[in-house]
Amino acid sequence: MAEITAPAYRVIPIIPALKPGAMEGKGPFVASEKINEAIGFPGQLVEDWHDKAIARFGELLQKYRSLRVYMDACVHCGACTDKCHYFIGSQDPKNMPVARQDLMRSVYRRYFTLPGKLFPKLVGARDLTREVLDEWYNYYNQCSECRRCSVFCPYGIDTAEVTMAAREILDSIGYGQKYSNEIIGKVHKIGNNLGLPGPALEDTLEGLEEDVKDATGIDVKFPIDVKGAEVLLITPSADFFAEPHIDSLIGYAKVFHATGTSWTLSSIASEAGNFGMFIGNYEQLRKIALRIREAALELGVKRIVVGECGHAWRVAYSFWNTLNGVGDGAGEVDKFAQMLQKQLDHRYKQPTHICEFTWDHIQQGNLRFNKSLNDKHVITFHDSCNVARGSRMGDLPGGQFEIPRNIIRSVANNFVEMREGTTHEQTFCCGGGGGLLTDDLIDIRVKGALPRMEALHQVQQEHGVNFMATICAICKAQFTKVLPIYGFDRKVVGGVHQLVSNAIILGDQ
Amino acid sequence: MSALIAILFYLATLLFVVGLLQRIRTYAATPAPLKIPTTPAPTTTSGVVLRMTREVVFFESLFKANLWIWSMGWLFHASMALVVLRHLRYFTDPVWGWVAAIQPFGMYAGLTMLAGLCGLWARRLIVERIRYISTPSDHLILLLLIGIAASGLTMKFVAHTDVIAVKNFFQGWMAFSFQPLPSDTVLVLHLLSVVALLVIFPISKLLHAPGVFFSPTRNQTDNPREQRHLSAWAAKLESEK
Structure with a gap:
């Protein structure tokens, strides 16, 4: 690969000129047959991908109000055009949020709206050709689902929702991305995204205890699979060995130690990350989140605390209550959620972010x-x-x-x-x-x-x-x-x- | 000609109302399985109502994004609202007091509406990024609205039409009785443009008007930890296991 260099800093706040085609290409590595099949997707691009993709698109339109409304509502006002970091850095117009959405919206118009069926050129509608499909794969893997564009859109159109839908369609026809799908396979098989097996994890934690003892002279513990602990810590697996992540893990352990909190990690849920969100697949999102429920029930913890991880916190905060019942306010007949919510201590927010935990104790002078x-x-x-x-x-x-x-x-x-x-x-x-x-x-x-x-x-x-x-x-x-x-x-x-x-x-x- | 326009208005109104209602029904019936408000978001329903009101009345998000689009877009929409209300005088008899009261403002609003539209079109033509994302229909819808505003203003300021007769026509139209329209090219152009607007409304990007109210990033309450949110199809996944 050619050497990667950084683009020059702009004179702020200049808006970059367009460089059409700047990021054209084949996109990231495509998931192999083995990777796809391990998580229930077709191994490779299916023969009738066109019809399957349109059918899946239609299903998603019925399942997600976000997608349904966002396909219709855009007026091409241009408010979002200069808001995406990938556009700013690459100047490729297809990295403008509206243009990224339009890759899908053009197909939506062609197959799902009357004007697009009658006058495709007039309304910018396109057939779903192989070129269009490849363009989806390339550009929907150049969106980090960060939602910055949704802040500025007068209708709140969230490109992340569109990207997730596109990736879901691509996965459903066997055209998934290697990185995400491989990681999802690992989390199911081994328990975390990095594929760190239980014994290795225990070794790592023991090593950390020794390191902290050497550095501070204090016995700070890194417990795992302790039944009856008060707190279950769910943290990204990078915290277990990557730099600088590990220093924060040490920080959490010291906070638990200093506040006298009994806590534990879990070997079956040794991962906060949930790449099911990235690929927009509800079943995967849910299945990955259910590991936390399983661990919480098995260990009988009262609180669930989440470590420093961005998308994991979004999934935990916004989606866990929906997906696995970690939260409050389930109806009385909702046995699935009640089972867990009865066990949790509702004097605290469930789940709690480690920053909320630490800040509470700072405020209490602990x-x-x-x-x-x-x-x-x-x-x-x-x-x-x-x-x-x-x-x-x-x-x-x-x-x-x-x-x-x-x-x-x-x-x-x-x-x-x-x-x-x-x-x-x-x-x-x-x-x-x-x-x-x-x-x-x-x-x-x-x-x-x-x-x-x-x-x-x-x-x-x-x-x-x-x-x-x-x-x-x-x-x-x-x-x-x-x-x-x-x-x-x-x-x-x-x-x-x-x-x-x-x-x-x-x-x- | 008068009868033809009357019939076209019936058809257009029917398409507009039925099309729009059907679209709104689809939006309302489609579940939102996950909590996705763009945060920071209000934590109460009244907070959401306030957020939506700011969004719809002041275009809050657009204001954060770009002052050119915001000022021109807001000027156009606010003016158009006044202009539409002003036109109620053709459909009410006697004219409601407040409709009579806003007549002078509505008149100038026609001018500011046109100014706003021209500002938006200029942006679409001049700014490279917006030109890139524009489809022919984006230009045509602007042109249609400009046509409506310009023809209306022409009748007000240049070549007056017989507004008494126009009112008679619409009073009759509402009672399903055909009354003659003044044979005035500008008027016919004005009315046919409105017919076109009504027809395309439920099948075009003009759906942003009802759409914004159904946008989950704007209309959801930020309370996922306090309330379990479960859509019907997601709940089914639970009962299966």
């Missing part, structure tokens, strides 16, 4: 910090897209922005914000979300990181920022990879609980 231990860092915070636009923390709208920042300010002295319009609800995706965190997509990942890198560069120049905290495993992995390409040190990115871990006072020190 945690002590030596903030000066973070003085080597000038810190900024990167809002992860799924947390920012697909979830909440705390009781008030926007708690997902305030709580992580409150924690950072409680454990460190130097915090600055990046430029307005690049944070909070308007945050830019890291460039690697939505099932794109794979080396075969490195070109678009680097390009998609451009707006975030620009904002980071600015605070680095103006305030000497040398640490970008975030609460997402994918963000951490993506930035570790692309920061050096933009001339930053890879260690600039880290977790919020990494900072907590640095500053927390354990024992009687």
